[in-house]
Each structure stands twice: as C-alpha cells, then as structure tokens.
Amino acid sequence: xxxxxxxxxxxxxxxxxxxxxxxxxxxxMAWADRRISxxxxxxxxxxxxxxxxxxxxxxxxxxxxxxxxx
Numbered sequence: 001x002x003x004x005x006x007x008x009x010x011x012x013x014x015x016x017x018x019x020x021x022x023x024x025x026x027x028x029m030a031w032a033d034r035r036i037s038x039x040x041x042x043x044x045x046x047x048x049x050x051x052x053x054x055x056x057x058x059x060x061x062x063x064x065x066x067x068x069x070x
Contacts, residue, residue: 024048
C-alpha cells in the first residue's frame with residue numbers, strides 16, 4: 001500500500017513538461033523505423049536521464065534537510 005502511494009506521489013512531483021526515462025524508451029521504436037538518428041536517440045536518453053537524476057537529488061535534499069541545517 002505504501003509503495004503504491006509513494007510511486008504515484010513520485011509521478012505527481014515530476015516537473016511539468018519533463019519526461020520520465022521509462023516513457024522515452026518507446027523512442028527505440030522510432031529509431032528502429034529510422035525516423036530518428038542514433039545521435040537523437042542517445043541525446044534524448046542523456047538529457048532525460050540527467051534531468052531525472054537532478055530532480056531525484058533535489059527531492060532527496062529537500063526531504064533529507066527537513067529539520068536539519070544543511
């Protein structure tokens with residue numbers, strides 16, 4: 001029960017307009033159909049991975065610093 005609540009809260013906390021890495025895995029189908037290049041695919045994966053990491057680190061910092069001087 002707790003895991004399902006935390007998962008849905010995580011989806012709600014994603015910055016508006018941002019993409020989750022799991023959703024971008026469908027780009028592999030466009031790459032396989034040669035609609036996008038390998039560079040575009042890897043660039044997208046890199047940008048999405050870095051921004052998801054930054055969001056996760058920011059949220060961890062926000063939650064971890066509550067009541068503590070950071």
